Amino acid sequence: MIFDFENKTLQVKIVYYGPAMSGKTTSVKFLFSFFKKENSLKSIDSTVGRTLFFDFGVLQFKGAEWNLKFLVYSATGQDFYASTRPSTLNGVDGIIFVVDSQRECLNHNLRSWNELKTLFGNELYKIPIVISLNKYDLAQTNKLHENDFISHIDYTKFKQLSLKKTAAIKGDGILDSFSQLIKFIFPQLIINLEINH
Ligand SMILES: Nc1nc2c(ncn2[C@@H]2O[C@H](COP(=O)(O)OP(=O)(O)O)[C@@H](O)[C@H]2O)c(=O)[nH]1
Numbered sequence: 359m360i361f362d363f364e365n366k367t368l369q370v371k372i373v374y375y376g377p378a379m380s381g382k383t384t385s386v387k388f389l390f391s392f393f394k395k396e397n398s399l400k401s402i403d404s405t406v407g408r409t410l411f412f413d414f415g416v417l418q419f420k421g422a423e424w425n426l427k428f429l430v431y432s433a434t435g436q437d438f439y440a441s442t443r444p445s446t447l448n449g450v451d452g453i454i455f456v457v458d459s460q461r462e463c464l465n466h467n468l469r470s471w472n473e474l475k476t477l478f479g480n481e482l483y484k485i486p487i488v489i490s491l492n493k494y495d496l497a498q499t500n501k502l503h504e505n506d507f508i509s510h511i512d513y514t515k516f517k518q519l520s521l522k523k524t525a526a527i528k529g530d531g532i533l534d535s536f537s538q539l540i541k542f543i544f545p546q547l548i549i550n551l552e553i554n555h
């Protein structure tokens with residue numbers, strides 16, 4: 359978090375993290391289009407349309423005294439680009455971990471989660487995290503149960519952790535996840551995304 363006293367701006371870094379194809383870009387695109395900021399979002403895509411590198415954009419909100427500036431990143435899940443991830447995660451204030459709820463993706467999800475643990479060690483428990491169980495629109499038979507993922511992580515150690523069911527493809531739960539993360543970062547802030555956009 360960076361306090362810019364000259365411009366009275368508080369700069370916050372939020373990263374959407376998770377395995378490849380879990381829905382990070384779809385989530386971030388929905389968020390930016392909700393705030394009519396699609397043009398400020400840069401997605402660096404490969405030729406086959408998957409994000410190999412990252413998405414980045416800025417959402418700015420004006421307060422009475424201070425402005426809030428959210429730098430929003432998505433970090434790639436592709437192993438080949440693993441070296442780009444630590445820099446994306448430097449100085450992160452909050453993480454939205456996008457789980458791919460397809461049943462066969464449990465190990466992908468856990469591997470990605472364990473990368474975070476490796477990168478941050480015990481510091482991870484202090485970072486506000488929202489776990490977005492994405493693709494919740496899938497049929498029950500093809501989908502992970504919410505406990506399937508959570509039972510593998512030591513969630514009681516986290517100071518601020520929340521679980522949300524999302525369907526990024528429809529935008530379901532995306533704003534809720536984002537505002538939950540902001541509430542974790544700024545407990546005193548009153549958020550009303552419906553009115554402020
Ligand atoms: N059924 C379903 N598909 C989704 C959802 N979110 C993303 N997808 C699809 O999953 C694929 C990967 O999404 P993308 O956002 O590019 O994943 P990323 O690699 O994490 O950025 C795309 O084909 C999306 O349309 C969702 O909520 N439900």
Ligand SMILES: [Mg+2]
Binds near residue numbers: 382383408
């Ligand atoms: Mg992507």
